[in-house]
Amino acid sequence: MTTTLTPSTHRATFAIGDEQTAKRVADLLTENFFEGEAAIAAFEGPAGCWDITLHFAQAPDENAIRELVTAAAGEEVARSISFETVEARDWVKATLDELIPVHAGRFVVHGRHDRAKVPPNKAGIEIEAALAFGTGHHGTTRGCLLLLDEVLKANRPRRVLDLGTGTGVLAIAAAKALRARILASDIDPLSLRLAAENARLNGVGELVETVRASGFSAPQFELRAPFDLVLANILANPLRQMATPMSRHLASGAHVILSGLLTPQTTAVIASYRARGLVLKRHIRIEGWSSLLLVRAG
Incomplete structure (x- = not known):
């Protein structure tokens, strides 16, 4: 497999207690970044809170992000934002190494690298890790x-x-x-x-x-x-x-x-x-x- 080293990226994470506020924050952040400048995701966590993560190719303006979050969710949430740098890594190889074929009844979900592992009496579904x-x-x-x-x-x-x-x-x-x-x-x-x-x-x-x-x-x-x-x-x-x-x-x-x-x-x-x-x-x-x-x- 060819090594594909993903450059280091920057990430901001924080949590919000309710779905409506989380969506309002995610919408506001999306509107304020050009396409491709940031990737924004919001997911409901096991405790009922919503986790929001932003990924940036370049180091973001932390003060500007806190101001946007303050406007939509208040200063307490804005102060809780954590910024970090994600080091360079071969994410494709790392992800594929973790994704072993999954058996579910007659179906087997697998990546391209595991085609040969699908039994002949099963329905193979080839899905690569993606966004x-x-x-x-x-x-x-x-x-x-x-x-x-x-x-x-x-x-x-x-x-x-x-x-x-x-x-x-x-x-x-x-x-x-x-x-x-x-x-x-x-x-x-x-x-x-x-x-x-x-x-x-x-x-x-x-x-x-x-x-x-x-x-x-x-x-x-x-x-x-x-x-x-x-x-x-x-x-x-x-x-x-x-x-x-x-x-x-x-x-x-x-x-x-x-x-x-x-x-x-x-x-x-x-x-x-x-x-x-x-x-x-x-x-x-x-x-x-x-x-x-x-x-x-x-």
Whole structure:
């Protein structure tokens, strides 16, 4: 393998106690940096706080960043920002060394360097580590694949939606198993490009249709509904908010696989979907994260 030494970068990290403030801060920071100048990510942590990380190729103006965060979240949060330099490293090699093939039922998620390790009786899904979420190594993605495998043992859904597709791993898995068209949506253009590339790499490019959409807003949802199977590996709050529109796009007896949930969040999510006529069939817990299989009554 050719060594690719990534130059040293600069990173700023801090935590915020609620989702609304975290999004406000992330939006403000995004608006104040030119494209390519900074990479900004916000993730919900196990304790309910939101962790925000900024990566810079060049050393940032620390005072300017603190002023922006103060304007959106207050001085206390701004004072808590930690700045550090990330030393040069061969990140590609380091990442690939850590990403061993992941087995989930009939599916094996692997990188290019592990193609030969996929058993002939398994469906290999080649996904390289990338910016978009979902290499198969996260507990939520593995949980979804295990539940998808369970659904496909007794059902053959014809209309399938992967909501919030990320790298496209779930859409690719469904397309490989069913050899049917899969609709894959995401709000992020980068994720959609990557999902389409991964689908082509895995030989199902013609089966995976990607669409940029927030929730169920795109016209493609109306054209392809009602869905027999929906896979949604997102976050707890968006999943709760989408319970009503999702239920309106489901066929009778449809299966829904939900993930991206910390285990303490599952009760509220299950209740939201139960109120729309979906009942819990299976609950998988992996590494502190939960994946749910729900069935629409009828």
